Amino acid sequence: MTSDPLRAQFPALVSRPGHPAPVYLDSACMSLVPRPVLRAMEEYYTEYPGCAGRSLHRFAQEVGRRYEESRAAFARFLGRGDPNGVVFVRNATEALNLVAQGLDWKSGERVLISDREHNSNLIVWQRLAAERGVRIEVLELPDDGAFDGDALDSALAKGVRLVSLFHTSNLDGRTLPVREITERAHYRGARVLFDGCQAVPHERVDLDRIGADYYALSAHKMLGPTGFGVLAGTPETLAELRPLLVGGETVEWSTLTEHRLRPPPHRFEAGLQNYAGAIGAHAAIDFLEHVGFDEVGRRQRAVNDRISSALSGEKRVHPIGPTDPARRPSLFAFTVDGVDPHDVAIFLDEGYRVMVRSGMHCVHSFYARRGIPGNVRASFYLYNDRSDADALVRGVTELLDRVPGAPLSGTSAGTVVSSPRPGRGPPRAVGSTGAAARSAPPRRRAARGRAASAAGSG
Ligand SMILES: Cc1ncc(COP(=O)(O)O)c(C=O)c1O
Numbered sequence: 001m002t003s004d005p006l007r008a009q010f011p012a013l014v015s016r017p018g019h020p021a022p023v024y025l026d027s028a029c030m031s032l033v034p035r036p037v038l039r040a041m042e043e044y045y046t047e048y049p050g051c052a053g054r055s056l057h058r059f060a061q062e063v064g065r066r067y068e069e070s071r072a073a074f075a076r077f078l079g080r081g082d083p084n085g086v087v088f089v090r091n092a093t094e095a096l097n098l099v100a101q102g103l104d105w106k107s108g109e110r111v112l113i114s115d116r117e118h119n120s121n122l123i124v125w126q127r128l129a130a131e132r133g134v135r136i137e138v139l140e141l142p143d144d145g146a147f148d149g150d151a152l153d154s155a156l157a158k159g160v161r162l163v164s165l166f167h168t169s170n171l172d173g174r175t176l177p178v179r180e181i182t183e184r185a186h187y188r189g190a191r192v193l194f195d196g197c198q199a200v201p202h203e204r205v206d207l208d209r210i211g212a213d214y215y216a217l218s219a220h221k222m223l224g225p226t227g228f229g230v231l232a233g234t235p236e237t238l239a240e241l242r243p244l245l246v247g248g249e250t251v252e253w254s255t256l257t258e259h260r261l262r263p264p265p266h267r268f269e270a271g272l273q274n275y276a277g278a279i280g281a282h283a284a285i286d287f288l289e290h291v292g293f294d295e296v297g298r299r300q301r302a303v304n305d306r307i308s309s310a311l312s313g314e315k316r317v318h319p320i321g322p323t324d325p326a327r328r329p330s331l332f333a334f335t336v337d338g339v340d341p342h343d344v345a346i347f348l349d350e351g352y353r354v355m356v357r358s359g360m361h362c363v364h365s366f367y368a369r370r371g372i373p374g375n376v377r378a379s380f381y382l383y384n385d386r387s388d389a390d391a392l393v394r395g396v397t398e399l400l401d402r403v404p405g406a407p408l409s410g411t412s413a414g415t416v417v418s419s420p421r422p423g424r425g426p427p428r429a430v431g432s433t434g435a436a437a438r439s440a441p442p443r444r445r446a447a448r449g450r451a452a453s454a455a456g457s458g
Pocket of ligand 1: 029091092093094118120121166168169170195197198218362
């Protein structure tokens with residue numbers, strides 16, 4: 001049993017007979033869900049399981065009220081004055097697609113992205129480039145986490161219609177200066193879209209202060225349920241978008257030949273909605289606000305500092321991104337010379353119950369350019385503590401002992417090397433060092449070959 005009352009709120013962290021508590025270091029992929037969120041969703045299905053905006057009975061009235069309360073809560077949480085600027089979607093990917101595909105692009109217009117965007121903020125632009133002649137400009141970001149405002153200005157000077165960047169990176173944990181970016185972009189007449197997936201769970205985001213035109217997030221990275229996300233805009237910027245889907249709930253009226261769309265945000269929420277998701281996500285932001293972002297930051301920084309300093313002396317461990325953990329507070333991404341990232345992940349899980357993510361983290365473009373098969377990523381959240389940090393460090397240290405090898409050059413992700421198969425697609429995350437790692441299984445349990453199932457995953 002955990003003695004930390006906050007950790008005790010997360011059923012997935014509680015040990016059960018035969019199932020000792022896991023060491024969960026994969027919150028950048030998906031965070032754990034606390035009891036109040038689970039309770040709120042169960043209450044919806046047990047106490048008022050209706051659909052909003054259709055029937056007039058009490059279940060329907062109650063869910064309608066709670067659904068709009070969730071919208072108002074998100075507007076407050078994100079510092080957006082008008083709840084009508086909050087659109088409920090399935091996830092950040094849908095929010096990004098809604099902006100990208102919803103704007104009326106003309107051939108030759110430019111979008112500016114960075115060189116390390118999640119596929120959700122890349123593929124949609126590649127499609128628009130192919131189908132509508134949109135031009136993709138790429139802002140190169142220095143590996144050390146610095147930001148060059150002049151480089152942004154030079155890119156903007158070409159005439160950019162939309163700047164679409166991550167707020168915090170899922171690859172190396174750096175945070176971009178979003179207010180400065182918005183000011184520079186607006187000065188040049190560009191609109192700004194931020195992918196806020198990795199920022200909103202960890203810091204107070206005040207959209208009216210930042211001035212962003214569009215902001216995307218997923219609830220499952222911030223203690224909420226899967227399948228629920230938000231596109232936050234303003235009623236004006238949202239009105240510039242064509243809905244991705246139309247149908248029930250999106251119209252004020254229709255005849256056999258015509259219809260009139262409702263104003264934003266409802267015109268974007270087609271069909272029966274994820275009410276349990278909206279209600280659960282509202283409970284998640286209440287939980288976060290109750291704990292407070294100062295405490296969230298304090299807890300995850302303590303874990304990150306401990307890991308970063310313990311592994312800093314290991315010559316075969318190469319952190320990715322800023323060296324200072326204060327500049328990547330929610331994650332520690334690294335490569336291990338001589339060991340495939342998937343093998344590191346399997347070794348840690350099998351031997352230490354440490355769950356990390358390995359591979360390319362849906363940023364394949366970054367690895368393809370460098371010709372490396374990916375890396376390991378440990379990511380932190382408010383429920384992690386020093387015992388989690390120590391388990392990771394013990395696991396990595398044992399792995400280094402068991403799979404000997406001199407430091408290799410060129411395996412650090414900071415080093416750009418040519419692709420092994422130029423022009424023939426990205427390098428594959430094969431278990432090249434799998435044999436070595438698996439022939440040296442962790443002390444507690446023999447490792448099974450699992451890398452194949454994760455190879456190539458994002
Ligand atoms: C930075 C970033 N952007 C976008 C996404 C996509 O989020 P979702 O799959 O919830 O749409 C993720 C998810 O890992 C992410 O980390």
